[in-house]
Amino acid sequence: MNDKIIQSNPIKPSTEKVIKVENLVKRFGSFTAVDHISFEVEKGEIFGFLGANGAGKTTAMRMLCGLSKPTSGKGQVAGFDIEKEAEKVKASIGYMSQKFSLYNDLKVWENIRLFAGIYGMPKNEIAEKTDALLNSLQFESERNTLVKALPLGWKQKLAFSVSIFHNPKVVFLDEPTGGVDPATRRQFWELIYNATTNGITVFVTTHYMDEAEYCNRVSIMVDGRIDALDTPKNLKEQFNANNMDEVFHQLARKAQRSE
Amino acid sequence: MKPSNITQMPAVIANNISKSYKDVMALKEISFSVDKGEIFGIIGPDGAGKTSLFRILTTLILANSGSASVDGFDVVKDYKEIRKRVGYMPGRFSLYQDLTVEENLSFFARVFKTSIEENYHLIKGIYQQIEPFKNRRAGDLSGGMKQKLALSCALIHKPSVLFLDEPTTGVDPVSRKEFWVMLKDLQKQGITILVSTPYMDEATLCDRIALIMNGEILKIDTPQNMVNQFDKTLLGVQSKDMQRLLTDLRLYPQVQSCFAFGDIHHVTLNNVDWSKDDLTKYLTEKAHEDIIINPIKAGIEDCFMDLGISNPSQTN
Amino acid sequence: MKNTNPFKQFIAKRFAFLHKSSFLAFVQKEFYHIFRDTRTMLILLGMPIIQIILFGFAITTEVKNSQIAIYDPSNDIATHQITDRIKTSQYFDLVKYIKNPAEINSVFKDGKVGLLIVYGEHFNENLMHTGKAQIQIIADATDPNIATTLIFYASSIINSYQLDMMKQLKIPYQIQPEVKLLYNPQMKGAFNFVPGVLGMILMLICAMMTSIAIVREKEMGTMEVLLVSPMKPILIIIAKTIPYFVISFVNLITVLLLSVFVLNIPVAGSLFWVIIVSLLFIFVSLSLGMLVSTLTNSQMTAMLVSGMVFMMPVMLLSGMIYPTENMPAPLQIVSNIIPAKWFIISIKNLMIKGLGISSVLREVTILSSMAVVLIAISLKKFKKRLE
8 A cells, every 4th residue: 555645535625514423422322333433524525334143233223213212421413412302313314234225115206206205395396306216217117116026225215315315414334235246336426426526425335344444534433433434544554454344354353242 | 276186077067057947047058067165256236146046956846957066976866865965044034933942953963963072173263153152043143153153064964075154244244244254164175166156356255256147257367367358448437526427427428337336437448559648638627626536457447347238138 | 860669660661662753753743843833822722712702692592572473363351461561571661562463473574572462362361261271482593593592582481471370270271373484494503603603623633734834844844854764755744634633523422512611502412423423524634735745836825725615614614603404506516525514514413403423424424525535536646756
């Protein structure tokens, strides 16, 4: 690696904090799933949220999406308090995961209309944006295809586009590329990049360590705590590692607990 | 790593296997053979046909055409024999959540008419790691531990061939690495292992791999040969603005494909005659700073993408 | 881990074959599943108790201030004395004297009067001279239980009057009460719910729970692993049915005990045959469950199929709630294919009416043939592979 590269993925100049988390804690009985985590994510940033299975990623993400109440600590997403204004948080975010993304038994356009409708978009705007979306993905021919008939890679690309269809401030992606072929995986990331240029903030978890490199900043959770948070470049320097995989291994091996 | 005795009959032979569901072709004339004691990787994305292939080989479904044998037994005629001697870990295998670790293991041992004691030596290395939790219900185990238990269950009857369908999917990188260490240990005990995975980085851990996509095998070889045979010029390119670099590189006439690989872009050239100076000049004109261009060695992922692009059926 | 106890060692050796048996391992595992799902197990075992008790309470046997009418053509001292006893009884409210025998039928029409006492003509005179007098007790048997109770109370009052008179006058009087039931002369409905509840519970546990349990393994992916094992596929299925067989049997015993000791419905016929016929029905239900499990791939479908195709018809068409005789002809024909119908008829005859096995030969034959056909179909449908 050449030292001359100062910043492989420069953060766009912006001061708006879209996600602000302070000492967030979630306990289940005596078990502390999330242990005083604090971080901020800037507008338009791609924020990688890594950690071993059971490190507390999902629990933390649920709290940020307003689906689960923190035991203590504060959090703001898109300017709304995650505890008191959970409904407003939900209205201003998008969400996509590998496990659930679209309804298999609905057609492509029906899925788009459904999700856009859920977020209260007006009908004519939905129609207009649907055309534009299908056009940009080169999916026009698949407009009337049932989603289950699409190849997985297409499905995931479509699911991501649907999750940002209503122009959310932040989109949460939970292992969006699991099992997708390498070429489509990269096309998927290009979609993510495009979204950030439109000012959407991306919060993403992944088990592919090369994808961690595409993030502006990466946090690594170990046993409910955030043990590292920096740009991939700085993390690699800090841990004297060649790639994010090594960084991750150094940190995750310290883990005491599992799910 | 491979046992020296290669003169034996292959552990698994697949001959022109095709399988279709309604109008979808899941497998198209798949042929390969796996030697005894080999770790054979079937590498490809979800929906490539990996699970169908595993199910045919483990006698769970019938192929539409073609033939296959495992340990010398035909998958159709001698399915009973095969079921006695293979271990199988399906992708969505989740054990019995309401049984304890020990009960799960002892159940599978008894289903195979053996006991934990009898084959303890086989699973010792793996099972010892979860033995402290043997009275815990399987549902309360972590992903990594579940996986170890599932592998122990698949091994308890001393199978000669082990079929692992996506054992590492959704598992974090650390647990994945541990899992592969276990597989290498099993190989030393003479067990043939067929493993499928969507993670290309696991390919190098196999003795031989088959790249599979859309029901077709793109290539079978050792990982080393596979990358050595990559015959195009591959460059690693970096600059300050990586996102814009991607678009600009794709516009460069000699560039066949360009993909992000972590903090570097891999660029495949369609022309062996290329000049670093020309490319640097082009990128400088596009206002890129801190440009680094280096020829690099291809990895399995590069091979897969290259084969995928040159394979016409890949374009759906 | 080593056992030092020689006895334990002996046992371990002696029963080593059991430990080796993959079939028993399977059965044991099934019991673990059931015992660990405490909630479901409690529902399964508690259901018969709750249902029997609920049905038992829903049937009113305690009667107070029931409306009664009297037709007294004699109008003499004896009838007045009996009427007075009836009037002062806490059980009856005398609401009407009928003047004309033509009114007898209409008195029940508005459904308020539950019982009518009709004295014979020249009641006292007959009693004094011949020592015999006629009295008729007519009951509205729409609710057979209430009718039985009212008749019982009325007869006791008449009896006690008779006994008192005999003590006073030392003459052997004989008042002959004649009981007549209106609307439901065969007293249908009384205790019919016991065979009905039994049929429903056995069907629920055997067909529904078994099919769900088998399909759950398909959903979890464990079925794949089990199929790729030396265990015979059909044994996998049979092993899964055994715990439900046991639970059904426990429930059968619970229901019988409850009906004898709580509801005071004695097993009038042979207990042996009641149990044998119930086992036959359990067998039919289990094969239905197996059949559903071979045809469905999700727990949801299995539940819907067993719920809609088995439970609803059992409740509506088997005669458990509505007598099949009163159904429209097409429904009567449909009801013939419902195993529970034949089971309920058999149990009614064997347990409540106290008839012998020979009275239900037809029903038993039908149930047996159903068992054979269902097992044949599910064996044929059963796959030794995944598809």
